[in-house]
Amino acid sequence: MLGPRYFYVIIGGGLAGLQLARQLSRDVFFKGKKIAIIDSDFAMPVKTWCFWEEGKGKWDELVTKSWKEGQFISSEANINLKLSPYSYKMIKAADYHQKLQDEIEKSGDFEFITDEIHKIDPVTMKAMGRKKSYSATHFFDSRVDPSYLESKKHTTIFQHFKGWEVETEEPMFTPDSFTMMDYRIKYPDATAFTYILPFTEKKALVEYTFFSPFLTEDKVYDEMLRQYFEKILKTKDYKIKSTETGVIPMTDFPFDKANTKQITKIGTGGGWVKPSTGYSFKNTEKRIAKIIENIKNGKKPGENLINNKFRRYDAIFLDVLAQNNQKGEDIFTKFYTKNSPQDIFRYLDEETSVSEDLKIMLSLYSLDFIVSFFRKAF
Structure with a gap:
């Protein structure tokens, strides 16, 4: 019918x-x-969905929380990200x-x-x-x-994660600053990090995230999250109010x-x-x-x-991560230490000129990127 x-x-x-x-x-x-x-x-x-933008936006009435500052933490760096004039916004x-x-x-x-x-x-x-x-x-x-x-011609890795929305007994979080990436709890031979969206000093969404060619079992995320609370936040006193999971193709x-x-x-x-x-x-x-x-x-x-220009940039970056997944922490450390948050956001928003793109690329310069350039370009 x-x-x-x-x-x-x-x-x-x-x-x-x-x-x-x-x-x-x-x-x-x-x-x-x-x-x-x-x-x-x-x-x-x-x-949840998160995004950055300048000033007021068309979705502000739906925004649960926004931040003007963030953190990037790795073995080599602990960077306070001053985002203005941008805000990082979260919508449920x-x-x-x-x-x-x-x-x-x-x-x-x-x-x-x-x-x-x-x-x-x-x-x-x-x-x-x-x-x-x-x-x-x-x-x-x-x-x-x-x-x-x-597809043999194209590269695919996965952003896969599990998040706990938690409430702690004692103040654990800085509500005015979210954590973009924290690499202190490591998963072997993979790009994996903790991501934190704090709502109050005692409430936050804490996610363990992979950028990897493989998927993993649910218990792995739980173990990584437990380690973060016990080794980094130094607490076992928290209640899990809700959970969220996701698998996003990056290709x-x-x-x-x-x-x-x-x-x-x-x-x-x-x-x-x-x-x-x-x-x-x-x-x-x-x-x-x-x-x-x-x-x-x-x-x-x-x-x-x-935008085909930025799709080519993305293809090279994905190939590097797919071929050298254990190097993700080093790559992202270069990205955040050698570029301002404002330049990073403009680049990821595909709003930069070729000269600005070149500056970003040079900040990530390594033999791995050269190899991937020729692999994806020809």
Whole structure:
């Protein structure tokens, strides 16, 4: 049985799908166009998103906590990161989902559909679901093409982590300063660190994070987190209030090459995760703005969403980490000791000139980067 015809179908009601729907609902250009958002589960997720930006932002009403200072700690360095004019901001995914779903539903042009899409037929322009099929003039598809895992030409490592939101008996945290990376609790032959978002002196989200070619068992994260509390914070007196886990692909696989006149890949499935960091929140905001600009100018929605210059930089960086994963601490120590937070943020936001890019690259200079340059360039 055929479903109703929609102007757009958005496959996936996550970060990218909801944000795209929200921006479409706010723009009079799209008023009256019937749009469906299809997901297998619209439940509120237990996870957080963090990002940096200058001054006030469009998401400030959803920000749980923000910081003007941070720390980077390794065997060789302990750096206090003064972020101004930037702030590092945290949003809880559940708050984001609830707010955007409520706003989108009130616009009247959108329909939320619970179904699992397994195929899009570009000839008939139908998305085939487990329950039924859905026709549209254009599909925005957040599903991840699993073939990236088999690609020999491209590099993939994973950002995988487990976090405990904890409450301690005694003051343990500095609420005005988050910890970007703390390498003091080490996992053998891997890039792995502790990441801390403090809310008060006694409450924080503490995560143990890997940037590695391999995944690991749940008990490994728990052991690393226990070690951090016992060896670094010197306490066993804490309560775990909630947990969050995640696996984020960090890859130079060209997901965007699947974009056509009828289908635009979005979110992780569109390559919107920054390959060298795993950050996606602000990238999503920028690329959705570009999609809407493209549509209004009569272009393909997915045109020029990826900056190929920075994708090449990311490919080299990923190759270095994949081939020399045990050297991650040294690489990131150079990154944070030889560059200001402001220059780092501008570089990661893909806002720097070639001369500024060169300065960053020279700060990381090593034989490993030269080898990876030639491996990825030719």
